[in-house]
Amino acid sequence: METLNYKVLAQTGYNGYILKDAPIKVMQFGEGNFLRAFVDYFFDVANEKAGWNGKVSLVQPIGNFPQMADWINEQEGLYTLYLRGSEKGQKVDDKRVISCVANCVCPYSEGKWAEVLALAASPDLEIIASNTTEAGIAYTKGDSEFDQVPPNSFPAKLTRVLYERYKAFNGAADKGLIILSCELIDNNGKELQKCCNNYAADWGLDQAFIDWMNTANTFCSTLVDRIVPGRIRDPQEMAAIEEANGYHDQVLDVGEVFGVWVIEGPAWLEGKLPFKKAGVNVMVVPDVTPYKKRKVRILNGAHTGFVLGAYLAGYDIVRDCMHNDTIREFMNKMLYEEVIPTLPLDKDDLMAFAAAVQDRFNNPFINHELMSISLNSTSKWKARNMPSFLEYIKEKNELPKCLTMSLAAYIAFYSSDIQERTADGLICKRPAGNTYKIQDDAWALDFYYAHKDDSAADLVHAVLTNTQMWDQDLTAIPGVEAAVLADLELIRSQGAEAAYKSCL
Structure with missing residues (x-):
């Protein structure tokens, strides 16, 4: 059976929403099941319902599973998502092929960190999303260097990405990014911002950059809520699904049908993000507490x-x-x-x-x-x-x-x-x-x-x-x-x- 990609999907006669080409607007640290069943699902629906016309580039925050990037890229970013559960007492089993992902980059592979830094300088980039686990938002003095390829910790990588953007646009105030932290810790966005400031200070980066990082960029704490089992464990069920779909999917994902994303941020953020227009269960509030x-x-x-x-x-x-x-x-x-x-x-x-x-x-x-x-x-x-x-x-x-x-x-x-x-x-x-x-x-x-x-x-x-x-x-x-x-x-x-x- 052929592996999923745009050509194979077209041959199956799939008639759901698909967007093949669009500018990359999101850099996402994390390629795991949760982000793909949650954040990327919402961006995919925004493309369909709000005409957002954006793609997501996934960046692996750690280098222990580079094969995942290969699988995603082999499928041209496409994957099948099943949202399953019960709504108002009725069984729900919805299938959607997600097409908002452009690619997946393992920055630990040869030359790939340079690709991440190049994307940082793109005028199309608007958002950074992340879920690097509870341990991902952490600062340890001396654990990451500015010119490391790549820096060890996620906040260090993000600081380097923001510095690259700052340089590319000469510190323009309107080129800051919206940073949506999904890690399961309290005040995730604020804690991430603190870590970035610590790395900037350790690396001796100039005060003008630090000011830009803190004022031009919007670090948002968010609350995420969706159970994501992630895969189908029964080989017989999986075989039946692939037979019905007409393709093999190496990164198929499964989440519960319920999902809500609460983003803490200023009022203008609601108009900037595509979610309200798309009608999905994502809200911008002044306080997530x-x-x-x-x-x-x-x-x-x-x-x-x-x-x-x-x-x-x-x-x-x-x-x-x-x-x-x-x-x-x-x-x-x-x-x-x-x-x-x-x-x-x-x-x-x-x-x-x-x-x-x-x-x-x-x-x-x-x-x-x-x-x-x-x-x-x-x-x-x-x-x-x-x-x-x-x-x-x-x-x-x-x-x-x-x-x-x-x-x-x-x-x-x-x-x-x-x-x-x-x-x-x-x-x-x-x-x-x-x-x-x-x-x-x-x-x-x-x-x-x-x-x-x-x-x-x-x-x-x-x-x-x-x-x-x-x-x-x-x-x-x-x-x-x-x-x-x-x-x-x-x-x-x-x-x-x-x-x-x-x-x-």
């Missing part, structure tokens, strides 16, 4: 809020939990009645986001295991659920039923018939009879193992007064200790599903 809070409290908080009890109730996959009326309604009551009222965004927006959560958890294409979500649940509950718990109590002057039960379920999960403390986990046994391994910080696992013979009352008291866990003594909140103890005893005596049902 409330949207980050929305994601953490609703999406992530929902996961951590129900999965530990659901696992004890005998469930293994998130989707199966959404088919159980009790667990699903427990989650929804927690979100709509206890979490959303504490958040500082438009309530209709929050309700729509929460409604999408149920669809996302019901994705028929993703087997999201509860045990994988359970990793590091102590810090997760503190970060994702505790703020809603405390703010609800502050606003309503009463305990939130579901979040209180969720805290009890966390304790139940970490103390269910403890078997042993191993080098990398705590082995417990769930009511169904099988053992499971809890993975968390060593001090948290040591704590529960030390308290494995406690009575329920003593365990609850020890957990709630543990300031290392919660940064405060939770027993100071009136009624919390008695309520959590009652919930824990209910979970242990009647099962987690019955305990969840008592909250409805």
Whole structure:
């Protein structure tokens, strides 16, 4: 079977949108599955719906997989994207051939860094996008040199690219770029800008350039939200797809149908970027923080809020939990009645986001295991659920039923018939009879193992007064200790599903 390219695609009779020739307007650091299913998807739709007429040049931020660049270039930048999931309860499986990618450059290959620097000087270039993993936005003094081919770190590469552009246009204020950082760290754009300033100072670059870098360019922090499994793992399914498509695709990509990109920036940015005109789920806002809070409290908080009890109730996959009326309604009551009222965004927006959560958890294409979500649940509950718990109590002057039960379920999960403390986990046994391994910080696992013979009352008291866990003594909140103890005893005596049902 022939490999995908423009000629092969035309021969298959594909009738979807394709743009073969356009100027390169985006330099993208990162060629992985996430960026191609998210950022490049949005640019591709912008070409179709907004007449943006732009291409993206991918730059590999590290040199450990140059073959990926070869695969993308062999396919002339084309690849097949499947967006799969559930929308309003209906199964969705959409295929799109993405044609906004022009090429992929591995700057560690002979002569390729020079190509990156040449693109930096292009008058067509408008945007730099990046996702170089959480570790990518980092500065270490002395790790990268100005004339290195290429500099080691991503921020060092970007500083060099910006300097090349500054020189090419003699520091013209209107030749700055929009920099969209997608790395999964807080204030990603601001942190990237700090790193670039550190490299510029280390390299002794002139103050005029540093001023231009900080004023002519717009470093944007962004929040990204799309689950990207990345590939189809079943060889039989993959073979059937290629047979149906009529070509072999070495870089086929898969993402969930839900996707939202929140970009922090000045108001003029909305008109400069093509996304609003294209009608895609990308927004420019003055502050990304409330949207980050929305994601953490609703999406992530929902996961951590129900999965530990659901696992004890005998469930293994998130989707199966959404088919159980009790667990699903427990989650929804927690979100709509206890979490959303504490958040500082438009309530209709929050309700729509929460409604999408149920669809996302019901994705028929993703087997999201509860045990994988359970990793590091102590810090997760503190970060994702505790703020809603405390703010609800502050606003309503009463305990939130579901979040209180969720805290009890966390304790139940970490103390269910403890078997042993191993080098990398705590082995417990769930009511169904099988053992499971809890993975968390060593001090948290040591704590529960030390308290494995406690009575329920003593365990609850020890957990709630543990300031290392919660940064405060939770027993100071009136009624919390008695309520959590009652919930824990209910979970242990009647099962987690019955305990969840008592909250409805």
